[in-house]
Amino acid sequence: MSVRVRFAPSPTGFLHVGGGRTALYNYLFARNMGGTFILRSDDTDRARSTTEFQQDILDSVAWLGLDWDEGIEVGGSSESYRQSERLARYQEVAAQLVADGKAYHSFASPEQLDEFRKEAMKEGRSPAYDGRHEPDPGEAAALVAAGEPATVRFAVPRPGTTVFTDVVRDEVTFDHLQVDDFVILRSDGTPTYHLASTVDDVDFGITHVIRGEDLLSSTPKHILLTEAMGAQRATYAHLSLLMGPDGKKLSKRHGHTAIKAYRDEGYLAPAVVNYLALLGWSPGDDETVVDLDEMIRRFDLNAVSKNPAIFDTDKLDWMNGVYIREMNPDQFVASVLDLVEAGLGRSLGEDEQATLVEIAPHVQERAKHLTEVPDQVRFLFSEIEYDESSWQKVMTKEGADVAVSAARDSIAGLESWSVEAVEAALRGMLEAKGLSARKGLQPLRVAISGSSVSPPLFESIVALGKERTLERLSRAHSLQA
RNA sequence: GCCCCCAUCGUCCAGCGGCCUAGGACUCCGCCCUUUCAAGGCGGCAACGGGGAUUCGAAUUCCCCUGGGGGCGCCA
Numbered sequence: 207m208s209v210r211v212r213f214a215p216s217p218t219g220f221l222h223v224g225g226g227r228t229a230l231y232n233y234l235f236a237r238n239m240g241g242t243f244i245l246r247s248d249d250t251d252r253a254r255s256t257t258e259f260q261q262d263i264l265d266s267v268a269w270l271g272l273d274w275d276e277g278i279e280v281g282g283s284s285e286s287y288r289q290s291e292r293l294a295r296y297q298e299v300a301a302q303l304v305a306d307g308k309a310y311h312s313f314a315s316p317e318q319l320d321e322f323r324k325e326a327m328k329e330g331r332s333p334a335y336d337g338r339h340e341p342d343p344g345e346a347a348a349l350v351a352a353g354e355p356a357t358v359r360f361a362v363p364r365p366g367t368t369v370f371t372d373v374v375r376d377e378v379t380f381d382h383l384q385v386d387d388f389v390i391l392r393s394d395g396t397p398t399y400h401l402a403s404t405v406d407d408v409d410f411g412i413t414h415v416i417r418g419e420d421l422l423s424s425t426p427k428h429i430l431l432t433e434a435m436g437a438q439r440a441t442y443a444h445l446s447l448l449m450g451p452d453g454k455k456l457s458k459r460h461g462h463t464a465i466k467a468y469r470d471e472g473y474l475a476p477a478v479v480n481y482l483a484l485l486g487w488s489p490g491d492d493e494t495v496v497d498l499d500e501m502i503r504r505f506d507l508n509a510v511s512k513n514p515a516i517f518d519t520d521k522l523d524w525m526n527g528v529y530i531r532e533m534n535p536d537q538f539v540a541s542v543l544d545l546v547e548a549g550l551g552r553s554l555g556e557d558e559q560a561t562l563v564e565i566a567p568h569v570q571e572r573a574k575h576l577t578e579v580p581d582q583v584r585f586l587f588s589e590i591e592y593d594e595s596s597w598q599k600v601m602t603k604e605g606a607d608v609a610v611s612a613a614r615d616s617i618a619g620l621e622s623w624s625v626e627a628v629e630a631a632l633r634g635m636l637e638a639k640g641l642s643a644r645k646g647l648q649p650l651r652v653a654i655s656g657s658s659v660s661p662p663l664f665e666s667i668v669a670l671g672k673e674r675t676l677e678r679l680s681r682a683h684s685l686q687a
Numbered sequence: 688g689c690c691c692c693c694a695u696c697g698u699c700c701a702g703c704g705g706c707c708u709a710g711g712a713c714u715c716c717g718c719c720c721u722u723u724c725a726a727g728g729c730g731g732c733a734a735c736g737g738g739g740a741u742u743c744g745a746a747u748u749c750c751c752c753u754g755g756g757g758g759c760g761c762c763a
Binding site for chain 1 (some may be wrong): 688689690691692694696697698699700701710711712713714722723724725726734736755757758759760761762763
């Protein structure tokens with residue numbers, strides 16, 4: 207039987223990094239096995255679900271490059287991949303379970319349930335509700351007929367246990383004393399997550415359920431439901447959760463958790479994917495930079511780590527730099543052009559774009575985030591302001607004024623305008639004035655870029671152009687006096 | 688309170704009874720390269736949570752403890 211997996215987020219928030227990793231592992235497993243990757247929406251919580259979140263999730267999964275074979279926007283054998291559009295089916299299943307005696311109408315009030323749980327905890331028992339406050343079947347039927355509001359609960363067989371083999375955790379056992387008679391249909395007739403998700407998994411022929419560990423203890427419910435429907439249980443794989451740097455559950459206070467935020471911060475999707483993949487899995491040898499195709503080839507669900515991983519952006523930052531350097535130059539320019547223009551607040555003319563292309567390789571080598579690029583190239587496209595500390599550090603040093611004026615003179619006389627020619631002229635100047643490269647060249651950097659940190663000097667000068675270079679050297683020199 | 692899961696450098700991962708004086712990557716620290724900043728090269732610091740047991744032999748198996756995480760809703 208061919209593998210079918212699904213990523214089934216609830217659109218109650220932006221797609222966060224943990225969700226992204228779950229989607230990725232589903233994707234890698236499906237592709238590795240030649241299976242089908244399905245994207246569905248578990249939007250049974252209509253109060254909290256929004257179309258904005260839904261769109262964010264779709265966009266984010268697509269941005270990561272995880273294309274899905276069936277589901278929202280692409281369709282498939284099911285009429286809908288949104289739970290909000292499949293209510294009738296869930297109600298049908300619930301009715302059948304009641305008819306089969308595997309579920310029952312429940313009239314217990316919230317107060318009664320609350321009381322029951324409190325008492326159980328106080329006495330050291332599991333707070334799992336076992337249906338003890340329900341009327342007998344005959345009376346229940348009468349109440350339903352009379353229109354008395356009721357939820358539908360699944361009748362968990364007790365005593366009993368559910369044992370299953372989790373792909374990442376091996377054998378897991380739950381005593382049914384710990385599993386309560388969970389609600390499958392609310393009193394307003396809508397399904398709960400457990401019902402909707404399980405029915406979908408059965409209906410869509412999901413063979414492997416790969417999801418977060420937070421659902422591990424709900425798994426007996428899903429298995430019980432599946433089998434009560436007369437279907438075969440899926441294979442489960444529960445991924446450990448992602449933690450913040452303090453070891454606590456990852457949340458907003460740890461910085462960005464939304465996938466989209468990483469895109470906005472100048473991260474490359476392949477870098478994010480690579481980093482996320484390594485949070486709980488490794489290709490086996492000592493490699494850390496692995497592209498998607500390679501991951502697909504080597505992915506093994508059995509090799510996924512059981513321990514929770516801390517999401518620490520240091521390594522992601524490094525990896526992003528690696529991926530930026532690996533881009534081909536055209537790609538790099540294309541991906542920073544918008545950022546540069548946005549930073550400038552205007553679009554670049556043709557000549558300016560050529561200048562950007564010229565300097566791009568030198569900033570590509572240095573950037574960890576695409577978002578750093580605008581600042582690094584700004585001096586080429588707009589007037590500069592001298593960075594105060596750079597000026598103090600460099601321009602007030604002995605010899606700085608000599609270097610700037612001598613550099614101006616040597617450049618002014620240049621016939622050809624190339625990196626080689628500029629370098630030769632300036633090195634000649636250093637020699638003539640007896641200045642070290644450090645003492646003689648740093649002032650020029652500040653003079654033309656405004657900062658003591660910039661792309662390589664000779665390349666920067668050439669990109670700036672002769673006229674503007676001379677202007678800036680003159681201006682700097684006049685300020686030095 | 689009850690149940691479940693987890694436990695190797697600060698972090699991510701390798702290790703699946705002898706190849707381990709525990710390996711790689713990130714971070715950090717030196718040095719080299721160098722016109723700045725990066726990148727790159729070389730080197731360094733740094734871990735098997737504790738206690739039992741099994742075994743000729745344990746990071747690897749078992750038990751207990753401790754620590755961390757998750758769950759216990761008419762949320763998902």
